[in-house]
Amino acid sequence: MKNANSIRTIANRYASQLQLCDPKNPIASSLSRTVHAHMISSGFKPRGHILNRLIDVYSKTSKLIYARQLFDEIPQPDIVSRTTLIAAHSASGNLKLARDIFSKTPLQMRDTVFYNAMITAYSHNNDGHAAVELFCDMRRDNFKPDNFTFTSVLSALALVVGEEKQCMQMHCAVVKSGTGLFTSVLNALISVYVKCASSPFVSSRSLIGAARRVFDDMPKRDELSWTTMITGYVKNDDLEAAREFLDGMNEKLGVAWNALISGYVHHDFYQEALEMFRKMLMLGIQLDEFTYTSVISACASAGLFQLGKQVHAYLLRTEAKPTLDFSLSVNNALLTLYWKCGKIDEARVIFNQMPVRDLVSWNAILSAYVSAGRIDEAKSFFGEMRERNLLTWTVMISGLAQNGFGEDGLKLFSQMRLEGFEPCDYAFAGAITSCATLGVLGNGRQLHAQLVKSGYESSLSAGNALITMYARCGVVEAASCVFYTMPNVDPVSWNAMIAALGQHGDGVQAIELYERMLKKGILPDRITFLTVLSACSHAGLVEEGRRYFDSMHGLYGITPGEDHYARFIDLLCRAGKFSEAKDVIESMPFKPGAPIWEALLAGCRIHGNMDSGIQAAEQLFQLIPQHDGTYVLLSNMYATLGRWDDVAKVRKLMRDRGVKKEPGCSWIEVENKVHVFLVDDTVHPEVQAVYEYLEQLVLEMRKLGYAPDTKFVLHDMESDQKEHALSTHSEKLAVAFGLMKLPHGVTIRVLKNLRICGDCHNAFKFMSKVAGREIVVRDGKRFHHFRNGECSCGDYW
């Protein structure tokens, strides 16, 4: 008897000692260990609620092993200890062990709390379906769900909900169960409605309305209720309603303010975001890492470098000791601020100094190098990365594509898949852009098919990339097909399609499309004008071009940049309006740079306007003496005038100055109508010989009855120094007729790419098919005749 009493006293003492082991208490872990040790040394065997309490404390202070040990020593664990351990395993993320205990527990032993623990376990580990399923099992087995059950299952449902019906069913169940007065249940219900509203297959308005009604009918609201509604409106793009709610809140809760600030930032309302930040400061609302990261990110997107730095400085001054997590996210935002404001090296310094870095930090620096076109650094940085995600690959692929490394881009795209990443639509867009820069239609088509197969058919970014790809590969029809079947288009799509038409010489159609865009109420931007001006220039639409140029500032308030002026001048000069072009140059608000003089020189070359041409060339020699294009243009201008001595002089000048001719294309006009594309004439030091040869060919063309306005391509196969690919056609000049329909740039890309592959034969097959014209390739005495993708050979003369 005495013994039993003393044991009870001891037990009570242990119980109260364990009461002190609140998991929030920093010494809880060691204290519980001490108490437990004392039990063992004094021979006290914990049982019942003391044992459960011990298990609970262990599991909540990340000493799960001890908890499990204790549990395993119990011959027949009661329902409380089982419940406790399920919660413990759930907290450590081990769903399997939790489910083991659950399934080994006989039905007659179970109770509602036990089910609640398992439902919560699923919910916390993001397995919404399992949680909902278990909830159904539980009701089927006649266990009565309580308010905790509903809170758990609703938060699980919020993870997976996709249909309005599910929301309504659960709502009914809540009402019937009589738990519809609990704030926590109703909060969870609101969040179910809100989450469902953001799913793409439902009408968000009616669901957010349902959430609103739940909110309005609540007997008691807490901070969470308000915040859930506010974030709900933010997520459903109704910032005004969110703002109304925030203003209706009595308490000024930082979380709610942060949510709205982030909403403003995501919708590009940077001023509003910053305004709220100022107000928070004024009202003395507690700022936290979320506030700082959002505000710095707002500054980054708005290009407010100084302000962003000030916010950071304020943070360092006021926050006593930011935790590592805190500084991580803020530093990540800071990295973006720096690189978006052009301070790439400074961003790298911050990166190096960061105490902790994560993938976000690495991706930010990768984007920095890519955005600056510093591809070598981007490549080596990418190589250093130990961990990569979809975003990493996407940034690198599109970075390569945009900087002219299409082949590398495609290689990386397939490597990415080999490493087990399913490309998202942005990744596809990058790969498609790679195809566009290479002019490889077959590859592009394949990607298009894969894109559709992966379910990204209606993706905006991929669609826009496809338009450009098809256009650059010479199939405008496919480009317009993509454009007209896209479910959603944006200004980028319009620009891409206008450019596609313009590049193909369909200037009138390009302009018509532009007019249609205006009628739809879409505002042109600076890129629209670049494309429209090029299109006019291409089609010789001087009046229209002038009108559009004037409307830029007059109607749309866009100040023309140097690139716009350059295109306008190009337009005027091609039309022979040199005096007007000079007036424009003089009226420009800035000193003319290289693009302006290049446009002038190009026009002079076409019209044989020697005086202005030389003048422009001299300016260019001063501005960019090593630029090969100037020499080519100048020598072509002399060639147009038949002044072969001067051509030779320019060539000599080029050699003396050590200017290397990049492989590429240029063209001259012979007798006003015949265009000749030259690809890399470095192997012909005597350029005169080439031109004489051309003249001879023109005569031959005439004899053969070709129309005098036919464009043809002169392609030197041998000139590709880096390649081994000396195919059958490699040593001679190849002349291709009938490429009018292929835009200049495409011709270069296709030739270059196929030449790299060493497959000239297929290059011409390809072109004959795409251009829909016949191509004749000279190869010594032999000729190859390409027609509609087929080839026949014969003797030339």
Next chain:
DNA sequence: ATAGGGTTAG
């Protein structure tokens, strides 16, 4: 309950 990397058009 709130935050921090990306894409497409010239």
